[in-house]
């Protein structure tokens with residue numbers, strides 16, 4: 001496997017490896033190590049189907065089951081261990097402009113980390129490009145949360161060190177005016193607590209853990225907490241911390257949600273974009289239930 005950096009701070013391209021076949025323990029270790037260093041790895045020229053993508057992802061931990069949308073007559077296009085990041089219905093046609101699946105997915109264009117609204121959030125995400133929009137666009141941007149943390153001044157680091165944020169998928173959707181969740185969807189999606197500053201286990205570097213799913217900080221008035229999150233997100237997504245991935249056919253991109261944020265960018269919604277994600281779950285919550293942390 002050959003690693004070529006794609007950005008001065010993080011993100012790299014991985015060539016000379018076929019991730020659709022069985023990998024050796026050495027290859028798995030090599031990928032893990034590259035992930036700990038670069039946090040975003042773009043595997044080029046892959047030919048991968050859903051089953052092989054799941055198999056590759058499972059080398060790195062258990063897979064998440066995708067969030068269920070409780071709608072009458074809703075037929076998911078993909079297996080429950082796959083997240084459908086396309087703009088397609090179950091027959092492969094582009095979704096109508098007002099389809100709830102499309103409206104729900106607009107929040108993917110806000111800066112976020114995957115599954116921070118779950119008590120045990122995501123470790124890695126793996127996204128495979130099947131069909132790219134003919135008219136271009138649809139880049140995925142990544143922001144380096146370890147570098148952004150390193151550059152904070154000492155007073156800010158001390159102030160935020162023990163903050164615990166409340167994350168809910170409703171926050172990111174409501175920000176865009178999408179509140180059409182039925183009772184079934186609301187149940188089982190209760191808000192969860194996540195630390196704001198975490199130590200990335202593979203590199204032992206501290207990282208900001210931010211996402212548009214975060215709506216408040218425990219112990220702070222809501223506007224103060226929300227403003228703190230907005231300020232930190234603005235800081236952490238300055239161009240110097242961002243790598244923009246222009247997708248090529250055959251790309252499979254893997255990222256570490258514990259130390260990066262990402263967002264999708266615009267493409268013509270009438271243009272087919274078929275992307276499929278597997279999500280590797282982490283093992284433990286970020287907040288210890290026995291020792292709750294408080295602001296101040």
Ligand SMILES: [Fe+2]
Pocket residue numbers: 108112113114262
């Ligand atoms: Fe995402």
